[in-house]
Amino acid sequence: MRIFPKTFLSIVVTGILSVGVSTAADAPNHAGMQMNSGPDVKIPDPTAVVMIVNRDSNDISFMDMKSKKIVATTFLGDNVNPHMVMMSPDGRYVVTGGTRANTAYIIETATAKLVKKIPVDIAPEHLAFSPDSRWYYQGNPDGDSISVIDMQSLTKIKTISGLAEPLNVTFTPDGAKAYVGNYGAHWVGVIDVKRHELLKRIQISAPENRSQLDPERYLGEIKGINVAMPTPDSRYLFAADSDLGVVGVIDTRDDRVVSVIRVGKDPWRVYMGHDGKYAITPNNGDETISIIDVANRKVAATLEAGPDMTGVNFAAGKAFVISSTTGFVYVYDMNTLKPAGRIKIGTNVQLETATTDTADEKIYLADSTENAVVIIDAKTQTFEKIRNVGLYPWGTHVMDSKDNYCH
């Protein structure tokens, strides 16, 4: 077959830009795909599994929640270092960003087969789906961009640039807008999802006026905004700025900051309670948590916690705060807003992040040093370790969980 010069040129350029992309033959016939039946089906019910992203074995494990057995594992490739896993809202696909391969991986849920590898920008980590499952936004913190992947054609259609270490993306329920937490800046980006363009930058708060006296803090490593966390009705977004020690409240109707709440030192991010009454910021600077009264937009309580907090999960009327390096999960009663003890998961272990089941009863916590997932019964505060789930489990995900996050 003759290749015309201009076509040839475009192939060369495309080839350079898309190293590692799989061939078209790798893609499945989506139109004819049978989802929950057939001999290849390993996961007939996408809501019945916990997905576990394993950094060092470079795979995604699927654990059946009832039997607590690994029912499928999808190997992504050598040195991929997957970071966060997420299932599309329709349950059809599971995706992850391979941080060290600069590639997005798309897995067909039912068969647990890797169906597509799509080159993205540098160091993909956190990601999000539009509510209709059409768009997969892959954040590339080192590339300061978001790769937009069309889940119908399974192709990357655009790279949204102009961001600063984008960590997490939040879509509005109608899918019209997406909000991006920029950890390398002090603003939240608003994206027009129809055009996949950065519309607006919302500054949460300005650095204090004495910041020039502290160049070490403000001109050193920047710790800005991790995520813009929506209230259950998505009317407001709560975004913590780590360097500034504040949480900004954004009204999503007109995308403006309506309130700024001072919290503890170095808040990692905001975690929203499932009933929307309270939100929590783990403050790693002073080892406390700030419990924010969402309706009144003020701090309801500041309570002692532990060091190196990486996540908060809500279940059984309690908040479970993960202290990564101590092996403890701190528990707080969300009715009394008082401490309710702590759970010692292990000694010399490193805990990562967790997800909560949709019944708000069980928490699935990644324990990276033990290659285990710890299942915590939220009511009794007891736990069980499921070992050998993969090497260095970094995070977990359950479809439709309200606590799907990463670090």
Added chain:
Amino acid sequence: MTLTATPGRLRLAISVFMMATLLAAATAHAQQGPAPAGSEDSANAREQALQQRVDDLEKRLSELESSAVLSEPETRVRKIEVYVDKDGNETDTPTPGSEKVVTYQRERVFRRQTISEKIEEALSSEAERSVQLGIDAAMVVQQVNQTRGTSTEADGHAYALSSADLYFSAKLAQNTSLYADVVGLSGSPPDGETGGLTLLNGYAARLVRQNEINLREAWLRTELFDQNLALTIGRLDLTAFFDRNAVANDETSQFVSDALVNNPMLGLSSNGAGLAAVYDPRGSWNLKLGVQQSETDATNLSQSLFSLGEIGYRARPRGLGEGNYRGWYRTDNSSGDHKDAFGVSVDQRLTPAIMVFGRYGSEQAVDAASGHDHFFSGGLQVQTRLVLNPLDTWGLGYARLKMASDDQEQLLEAYYNLHLSEKLHLSLHLQYATDTDPSGAKRSYLVPGVRIQAGL
């Protein structure tokens, strides 16, 4: 072969250069326009060769990207459980006659990391294994103006006291650490000339001898029972464990008056050998027990021995923020007979910006027949409201001490703490103290002051 970062980058650069060359060739080819019909076959062959070359380069680049750059195997040592029989045969699963043994084994994984991640890990690991050093330096300048009573030597005098603390801490074993605090003080606090019942400069409480380096604390701490019980033994300052308060407990950042740092009824005048046990399961309640010698010139461990117990409760009264409520009891043998005291220390958040505190204490006077000494203090601390900078704080405090001998002191202090940077704070203080002797004669002082505090 495992390539190091530098050769990897070199290969990457070569590959990129080759790609660029190829791109230039392809561009030139495009500019030449369509090939003549007679040479179509050879053009096809050239293009196919180029296509193959591009494919090969893509493959090589992909390999480089996924396996060469910074992909040295990560080595970790893991604790594992194995089964060992009497002959030393080790198995992963139980065998007849074997016993479960905990051991350690190296594990290698292929994690691709960036140089910065590796450096950060190395530095963090090094820091964890080494002795941590901290410095806290402060200078307090005060001016005493007598406003009432017979003139004293202090009237119109200015005072300055400098303090420097060197802290050392190190991890010794699992959940076990060592801590030492060496302090040096120089200068004159006003208390030598005002002669009040409590110190106007809380730093002076540390002053054993001027211009000398003193070992203030040196202790070992270990945590037991899922780290719910902490035991500390060595040369201690039990005020760091008992009578704590979120609003009035730190002369380096809050009130500078000693009466607004601790309850004088605790009676601990100096640090000494002791033991503290803190049981805190991170729920609502916690329990503390301690014993400490508080006499610098003691000749044996039995002298001036203070025994303390405290129970603490974390509360959240309806409509208010979090609060800490503590009640303590102590006894000591400093006067020969056992002497008792008790007290409470409360801090309560009213709003996100305002916290209030209160203390009360009572002790048997040295001569038990003469009754009890009583102490009360209270006040507030404000953050983020009426401040120049969001991180500034200010506070108002009042303390009253009434001795069984009818000596009395009332003290009022206001301070504003300017957060200049993470490590530098400047605070302005205004104290008003009135001392009343048993005859009813009063002496009052207005004491403005400045504190500069640096902590690393």
